[in-house]
Amino acid sequence: MSFETMLSTMSIGMLRTIGIFALTLLGALPLGMIVALLKKSRFVVVRAIVNAYISIIRGTPLMLQLLVWYFGPYYLFGMNIGDWRYPALIIGFVVNYAAYFAEIYRGGIEAIPIGQFEAADVLGYTKTQTFMRIILPQVIKRIMPAITNEVITLVKDTSLAFTLAYQEIFSLAKQISASQTSFMPFIIAGVFYFVANYVVAFVMSRIEKSMDYYK
Amino acid sequence: MILQMSNIRKHFDGLEVLKDISLSVDSGEVVSIIGPSGSGKSTLLRCATFLETIDGGTIEYMGKAATHTGANGAAEYVSPQELRKFKSYYGLVFQQFNLFPHYSILKNLIDAPMHVQHRSKEDAEATAMELLEKMGIADKADAYPYQLSGGQQQRVAIARALAMHPEILFFDEPTSALDPELTGEVLKVIRRLAEEKMTMVVVTHEMPFAKAVSNRVLFMDGGVIVEQGKPEDVFDNPQEERTKKFLSVFER
Numbered sequence: 001m002s003f004e005t006m007l008s009t010m011s012i013g014m015l016r017t018i019g020i021f022a023l024t025l026l027g028a029l030p031l032g033m034i035v036a037l038l039k040k041s042r043f044v045v046v047r048a049i050v051n052a053y054i055s056i057i058r059g060t061p062l063m064l065q066l067l068v069w070y071f072g073p074y075y076l077f078g079m080n081i082g083d084w085r086y087p088a089l090i091i092g093f094v095v096n097y098a099a100y101f102a103e104i105y106r107g108g109i110e111a112i113p114i115g116q117f118e119a120a121d122v123l124g125y126t127k128t129q130t131f132m133r134i135i136l137p138q139v140i141k142r143i144m145p146a147i148t149n150e151v152i153t154l155v156k157d158t159s160l161a162f163t164l165a166y167q168e169i170f171s172l173a174k175q176i177s178a179s180q181t182s183f184m185p186f187i188i189a190g191v192f193y194f195v196a197n198y199v200v201a202f203v204m205s206r207i208e209k210s211m212d213y214y215k
Numbered sequence: 216m217i218l219q220m221s222n223i224r225k226h227f228d229g230l231e232v233l234k235d236i237s238l239s240v241d242s243g244e245v246v247s248i249i250g251p252s253g254s255g256k257s258t259l260l261r262c263a264t265f266l267e268t269i270d271g272g273t274i275e276y277m278g279k280a281a282t283h284t285g286a287n288g289a290a291e292y293v294s295p296q297e298l299r300k301f302k303s304y305y306g307l308v309f310q311q312f313n314l315f316p317h318y319s320i321l322k323n324l325i326d327a328p329m330h331v332q333h334r335s336k337e338d339a340e341a342t343a344m345e346l347l348e349k350m351g352i353a354d355k356a357d358a359y360p361y362q363l364s365g366g367q368q369q370r371v372a373i374a375r376a377l378a379m380h381p382e383i384l385f386f387d388e389p390t391s392a393l394d395p396e397l398t399g400e401v402l403k404v405i406r407r408l409a410e411e412k413m414t415m416v417v418v419t420h421e422m423p424f425a426k427a428v429s430n431r432v433l434f435m436d437g438g439v440i441v442e443q444g445k446p447e448d449v450f451d452n453p454q455e456e457r458t459k460k461f462l463s464v465f466e467r
Contacts, residue, residue, distance in 0.1 A: 115313035118266055123327040123379060124302035133326065137317045214316050215361040 001180050009176065010188055013169035017192075020093060020158045020168060025151065027094035032101025039106055050102075057099035063163050066092040070164050089161055097154060104146045108139035141211040148204040155196050169193075217242055217277060217304070217383045217414050218263065224271035225255075225262055232258045234438040235272070240383060243412040247425035247446070250435035251461060256418045259435070260385050263416070264307045265298060276304040277382065303332065306376030310388040312368045314360040320347070320371050321356040324378045332379065339378070346374040350404060366397030370404055384408070386417040402428075422465045426450050434458045 001009075039050045057065070070088040073079035081088075112135055120130040159170035167175075169192055173185035218240040225233040232255045240246055248256045261267040263274065265281070269290045274281045281301050285291040292298055314323050324343035328334045334342075347353040350370040352363075360368055369389060376384055386405065390398040402424050408415065409428045419425050425432055425446065432449040434442045434457075442455045453459045 113311075113313075115309060115311050116315070119309065119313035119315070121266065122264055122302065122305075122307045123375075124299055124331040125327065126299070129330060133330065134315055141317070214359045 001176070001182075003184065006176060006180070006182075006184060007188060010169060010172050010185065010192075013167060013172035013189075014192055016166070016168040017158045017161075017170075018196075020089065020161055020166075021155060021196075023090050024093040024097055024154060024158075027090070028097035028101055031094060031098035033105055035098055035102035036105035036109065039102065040109075054099045054102065057096055062092070062096050062157060063160050065096055066160060066163050068092075069095075085164055085166060089164055089166055093154075093157075097150065100150055101147070104143050104150065105139065107146075108143040109135065111142055112138055141208075141214075144204065144208045144211070148201065148208075151200055151204065152197050155200060156193060159193075216240070216275075218416075219275040219278075220259075220263060220272065221275075222272040223259070223262060223269050223274070225258060225267065225269050232438050233262065233269075236435075236438070236440060237272075238263075238416075238433070238440075240414060240416060242382075242414055244414055244431065245409045245429045246416045246431045246433060247429040248416065248418045248433045248435060249420070249422065249425055249461075250433075250441075254435040255438040256435050257387055260307070260387050260416065260418055264305060264385060265292075265301070266307075268292065276301050303379065304382045305385060306379055306381035306383075307385045307387065308369070308372050308376055308389050310391050312360075312365070312372045312392070314368055314371055314375070316360050318359075319356070320352070320358050320360070320363070323360070323371060324375050327375070328378050342378055342380075343374070346377055347371075349407075350374050351400075364397060365393045366400045369393065369397075369401045373401075373404055373408075383414040383416065386415065386419070388418050388420065390419070390421060422450070422462070434461065436461070 173189035325339035328339040
């Protein structure tokens with residue numbers, strides 16, 4: 001197999017990796033906010049459920065969670081899991097990352113001085129307005145460094161899709177390397193992850209800088 | 216009567232902070248509240264502005280009741296939607312300014328008028344610039360709060376409250392976070408508002424200021440109003456032992 005063939009075969013894997021990455025962020029960034037807000041719910045039961053969810057997600061390996069999402073429906077409900085691989089994969093990633101994002105959001109919200117909430121309240125803002133207009137923009141600025149860390153981890157974590165035999169770049173690299181007895185696929189995959197994270201770091205630092213106009 | 220607080224009771228974790236306090240403020244009046252730390256002055260303002268809920272008593276603005284007394288004697292508030300309408304009657308200036316750091320000075324002044332009171336941008340900006348002019352900081356309209364001194368920030372906070380056209384303005388120790396140098400410029404602004412007959416309630420430790428600017432002074436201690444009256448009476452001829460003792464600290 002020529003280098004060009006190898007590269008073009010693996011480029012499909014790269015697209016799939018980017019797909020997992022994008023869908024996970026798309027799902028987990030908003031879901032994490034919902035979880036963070038539910039954690040502050042006035043209902044004890046809701047808070048207990050959210051706390052249990054976060055501690056289970058953080059306390060078990062993502063690899064294991066992916067296997068549970070994939071095989072669970074079959075073992076629990078006898079569901080046919082033929083078309084279930086990709087949904088299970090995305091659900092597994094989203095649910096996992098949402099828990100980590102939720103904790104970052106929570107920390108960010110709690111770091112906003114109480115006076116900001118009170119000033120908004122006295123001015124007559126509704127709770128939603130207070131959150132969207134006053135609190136959230138300040139939270140986002142504060143949590144950007146932590147979010148960047150998570151996003152970079154996510155780029156590398158997508159390789160865990162290999163557990164469900166989903167052919168993203170890492171699975172493909174391993175496969176092609178075995179069949180061609182070549183080391184090259186690993187180097188290609190390594191360069192891909194590195195470049196992807198370089199881009200992520202660059203974009204995130206631009207976003208951070210765009211919020212540098214205030215302290 | 217702009218504000219009428221009657222028989223207010225408030226406790227925190229079993230500690231009674233306000234014991235049956237009544238305060239009414241008429242249009243154009245400037246009321247100063249003085250007293251030692253922990254006397255309940257700030258709590259009284261926070262109850263008046265609904266940042267704290269009262270346990271008993273009633274609060275009325277412009278003759279409209281925001282609370283009523285329930286069957287068991289406890290205070291019950293009107294619905295949150297109804298309560299929000301009361302917020303247009305008053306403004307509050309905090310000790311720590313609490314400007315919105317991500318908004319420019321101008322945006323700090325126009326955001327609530329536009330999004331809470333649904334005024335037009337032109338209208339809100341015109342009011343805002345007029346107020347900044349009056350506060351002597353019109354040149355800072357495009358700056359951000361962190362670029363201003365404490366005294367300037369507090370003047371912006373006063374302008375932000377005034378931009379909502381409140382009937383009454385509360386000040387919670389407006390100069391306590393400021394250097395003596397910067398205190399003067401803020402007090403000057405409040406004094407000028409008093410001359411314009413703005414209705415105000417000021418919790419303060421600035422005794423000469425309280426004496427000069429207010430129509431009425433309240434001395435609070437231990438959750439009650441110990442003494443109140445004209446500033447010259449309370450300051451120069453206090454009747455209560457507790458008041459005399461407190462005021463003597465400020466004499467040199």
